[in-house]
Amino acid sequence: MRGNPFIAGLALAVAASPVSADVYVTEEMAVIAGANGFMDAIANSDRTVLAEHMLPEAVIFVHNQMDPANPRIDIVPAAKHLENWAKRTADYVESMKYSDILISGDMAQVWGPYSFTANGTLTHCGINSMSMVRMDDGSWKVGNVSFTMVAPERCGEVGAGWIDGDDS
Template sequence: MTTLVTLGAVALSVLAGSNVQAKDTYSAPQREALGAVDALFAAMAKHDVDASRRLILPGATFVVVLPDGAVKIEPDTGYLDTLGKHKEAFRERIWDAQVTVQGNLAQVWAPYDFHLDGKLSHCGIDSFSLVRGSDGWRIAGISYTVQKAGCAPSPLGSLR
């Protein structure tokens, strides 16, 4: 079993109590795609660049829509460099995910909140594009909005 599949299996085993709300209505492929997203969040929380690299396709892009409407595009290498340099505690959570899977392509769209050192930093919408290969689901791109004010309370409750 590859490392990526193992990470996905671990993520699926903790899915219900972690960053992503599990729903009985998700199909197995949808749960697997969500597992890859959850594994990325777990790697981010640990600042684990190697695990993140295994979950992100080389050349993936990160598109950020800032509060003023400006758009920032960053390559996967920029994300990985930032992840390795920062030491603050990161915690990102999504809920009510809409997951679409067609063959080896998946899209996950969900509201999120992001906590920095245990405090809410911002919220918004995450949109993940995923591709399934022989080594499992991998992130092909992430787009997200950043909202600094007016974040509604998460249905996941406060951080513990």
């Protein structure tokens, strides 16, 4: 559910194969490949893989709305997040629909609703906003992430309609 599966698959296939004169990778495809790498790393049981898809200087902004009466914003440096991530043992899957992708030179923005499960149980949904940075080798990494967190019963409100079958 990470945007258009055909484009995402094509971007990954092209990124993994040698580029020839008859293969053209759009900037959007390259950004999607970077975002997919980050999302796939969340599901990887090797907790060190996530670090390969983020800048070490990245910052994560968590707009926690799990208790609507007491929302909070947590600001977590990537190094601290990766340290905490390494201690986790559950099986995680984050599914995201790439609603908007904006690109200007070496920066891009990937925006859209997501759902998050731990050991197959939906824990929360929200909106992801990933600031992507193009690296010298042409790949894209996450520079910063901001995301909202809402309780599972609010997934439809944030556009994660695939949870209850309303994928509009």
